[in-house]
Amino acid sequence: MKFFDLLRLIFGNLNRRKGRVALTAIGVVIGTAAVVILVSLAIGLQMNANEQLYGIGDLTQIQVSPTYGEGPVVVGPGGGGGGGGGAPPQQKLLTNLALEEIRAIPGVEWVVPREFLMAGGMVKYQRLEGWANIIGVDVDDLALLGLEATQGSTALGRGVVVMGPMIANNFYDPRQRPGQEPPPPPDLYDQQIQMIVSKWDAQGNETRKNISLRVSGVLKEARGESDWTIYMPLDQVKALNEWAMNRRINYNKDGYSMAVVKVANVDQVLDVADQITQLGYQAYTPQSFVQGINNFYVILQVIFGGVGAIALLVAAIGIANTMAMSILERTREIGLMKAVGATNRDVLAIFLGEASGIGFLGGLGGVLIGWLAGQAINVIAIVYLAGQANQQGGPPPSVAVYTPLWLPVFALVFSTLIGMISGLYPALRAATMIPVMALKYE
Amino acid sequence: MTKSLVRVAGLKKYYQMGGTVVRALDGIDLEIKPGTFTVVMGPSGSGKSTLLYLLGGLDRGTSGEIWVDGQSLNDMDENSLALFRRRSMGFVFQSFNLIPSMTALQNVAFPMQFAGVTSARREMQARNLLAQVGLEDRAEHRPTELSGGQQQRVAIARALVNDPDLILADEPTGNLDTASGAAIMQLLSDLHLAGKTVLVVSHDPRMTRFATDKIFLLDGRVVSEEEYQSASLGTMDL
Structure with missing residues (x-):
């Protein structure tokens, strides 16, 4: 039998029992709509949660820190001397050699060392004082780290700094009198700021150093560490640290305090982080945290989907019932089909097709209703959640219910499959009827 | 001697009905030649x-053999069997068995x-076959809009559609009035004259008018015409 003829016959048969098909399909509509709405809701919640995560930053970056071994510090070239796997924690310093080792891991795009300024972080602008996280990075341009500027550029150079957008909010007036309005956050772009670094000698006497710097760029808000950071070239921070510690720093020997590793593909991040850990360094990636949250939401989706699936199960029993009734009524027709040369497979295909057709039609309705209901919930929920966010601070959510394209496609295929499975028993019974018995059936 | 189209040897069909065994066929031997009209x-x-x-392959016997065109149905x-029915058999039923929605x-x-x-x-x-049974103007009508005789003619057209070797008709006039029944008999006879092999099952003696071969059955056995006549004399209103 040709597929198109089969299809036409199936829909002709469904069409001649419109009322019953519609009633049976309503069960499927409800089940499918429930699956679509609930799973969309779980996905929407997940997207919201990811949006609200603060300080996640770039998921393709791994922060690597050295492992400082316990007991007497033994410093050797290359750091720690390689050590076998499974040994107790050994010292592994982030020397230049170590950076090469990490660069060699497949999937790593680049490795950039960075260093905190260890001599305080007070900054002054006119009569205002503030505080910042001061970091030296070994790049000419912060764009390489995935940072963008809202004002100026991300290029680093001598005598200039690039700062995060939140720094300005940290400035206060030290001579502010009680009751006086705090000054508004200053616009620091292209302004001279003073950085004050200090050190203490053994007697506790403080030595201060004032450095004048120009703000050459302000970064875009990234909701991460960079928002609160002033970036400088690495060698400048190194010089200040050497001044503060009164000794030379040799990166080949002492290592950097941190390195940022960029991985080409987000899927490889956890793998690369594992390999770095196995080399003996400390690797931190927000990806592992995000993974945990995502796992939670996947479980939520499965549970929500399961609730909808119960409705579909009930609908499936309805389809099986309708098909069983239909086959009883059409026993003589089945006998006739066999008499005129329909094979058991033809009969099976016709009745399985009718059951699948009910599932498909119900699925179509369910997907449509589920999607529409999702959109309606979105409109209502976003208004409500935005109100909540205004009270509690934080950004308003952009989405409450999200239906990805795969979901309606999956729901449609699934409901069709449910129909087919429900029709299996009745269709098999129809297919295996003895023709003469079917023809004589009253 | 021409080769037979159908050959039946020792065919038995027993049913279990309640506690008793019904011997519907109890050892049948017969032959049907091509181009005959058998009643x-x-x-x-x-x-x-x-x-x-059993001849049409819609059921299987308890024992015995059926050969159609040299092929054993067993x-x-x-x-x-489905392919055999599709290619070689055309069925006409007493109750027409048309699909009402078509x-x-x-x-x-x-x-x-x-x-x-x-x-x-x-x-x-x-359309050609409907014209052959004289119903070309009724093509778009549903069975409920047709008379019994017309419905049976549609059923005969359907039986001819795959150009079968054998047309099997089970009481084709049983649900029809005398005039329509006669017309159907005439139609089957015309098919026979056109070269088809026809086998009709009937208890209507008028059918034998067109027959080239007659088979008489009593209690699941083939009997001679004389035996049949004497046995049925008591039950028939003459």
């Missing part, structure tokens, strides 16, 4: 319908779907 006569319960269904599996044309064309004939050819052939 199987017998009172109800004589097993004549059972014989027709050797065929379900699928081969028009006359669709009913006639229906079996060709299983044979994978294209829809254009299906329609053309169905």
Whole structure:
């Protein structure tokens, strides 16, 4: 039998029992709509949660820190001397050699060392004082780290700094009198700021150093560490640290305090982080945290989907019932089909097709209703959640219910499959009827 | 001597009905030659319908053999039997067995779907056959809009659709009034004259008028005409 003829016959048969098909399909509509709405809701919640995560930053970056071994510090070239796997924690310093080792891991795009300024972080602008996280990075341009500027550029150079957008909010007036309005956050772009670094000698006497710097760029808000950071070239921070510690720093020997590793593909991040850990360094990636949250939401989706699936199960029993009734009524027709040369497979295909057709039609309705209901919930929920966010601070959510394209496609295929499975028993019974018995059936 | 189209040897069909065994066919031997018009006569319960269904491959005997065109039906599996019915058999039933939701044309064309004939050819052939049974103007009518005689003519057109070797008719006039019944008999006879092999099961003695061969059944056995006449004399109103 040709597929198109089969299809036409199936829909002709469904069409001649419109009322019953519609009633049976309503069960499927409800089940499918429930699956679509609930799973969309779980996905929407997940997207919201990811949006609200603060300080996640770039998921393709791994922060690597050295492992400082316990007991007497033994410093050797290359750091720690390689050590076998499974040994107790050994010292592994982030020397230049170590950076090469990490660069060699497949999937790593680049490795950039960075260093905190260890001599305080007070900054002054006119009569205002503030505080910042001061970091030296070994790049000419912060764009390489995935940072963008809202004002100026991300290029680093001598005598200039690039700062995060939140720094300005940290400035206060030290001579502010009680009751006086705090000054508004200053616009620091292209302004001279003073950085004050200090050190203490053994007697506790403080030595201060004032450095004048120009703000050459302000970064875009990234909701991460960079928002609160002033970036400088690495060698400048190194010089200040050497001044503060009164000794030379040799990166080949002492290592950097941190390195940022960029991985080409987000899927490889956890793998690369594992390999770095196995080399003996400390690797931190927000990806592992995000993974945990995502796992939670996947479980939520499965549970929500399961609730909808119960409705579909009930609908499936309805389809099986309708098909069983239909086959009883059409026993003589089945006998006739066999008499005129329909094979058991033809009969099976016709009745399985009718059951699948009910599932498909119900699925179509369910997907449509589920999607529409999702959109309606979105409109209502976003208004409500935005109100909540205004009270509690934080950004308003952009989405409450999200239906990805795969979901309606999956729901449609699934409901069709449910129909087919429900029709299996009745269709098999129809297919295996003895023709003469079917023809004589009253 | 021409080769027989159908040969039956030692065919038995027993049913279990309640606690008793019903011997619907109890050892049948017969032959049907191509191009004949065979009428199987017998009172109800004589097993004549059972014989027709067994010959058509719609059921299997308890024992014995049936060969159609040299092929043993016992050797065929379900699928081969379906193909055999599709290619070699055309059935006409007492109760017509038309599909009520389909028009006359669709009913006639229906079996060709299983044979994978294209829809254009299906329609053309169905129209030709409807014309042959004199119903070309009724093509778009549903069975409920047709008289009994017309419905049976549609059913005959349907039986012819795959150009079968043998047309099997089970009491084709049983549900019809005398005039329509006569017309159907005439139509079957015309098919025979056109070269078809026809086997009709009936208890209507008028059928024998067109027959080239007659088979008489009593209690599941083939009997001679004399035996049949004397046995049925008591029950028949003459």
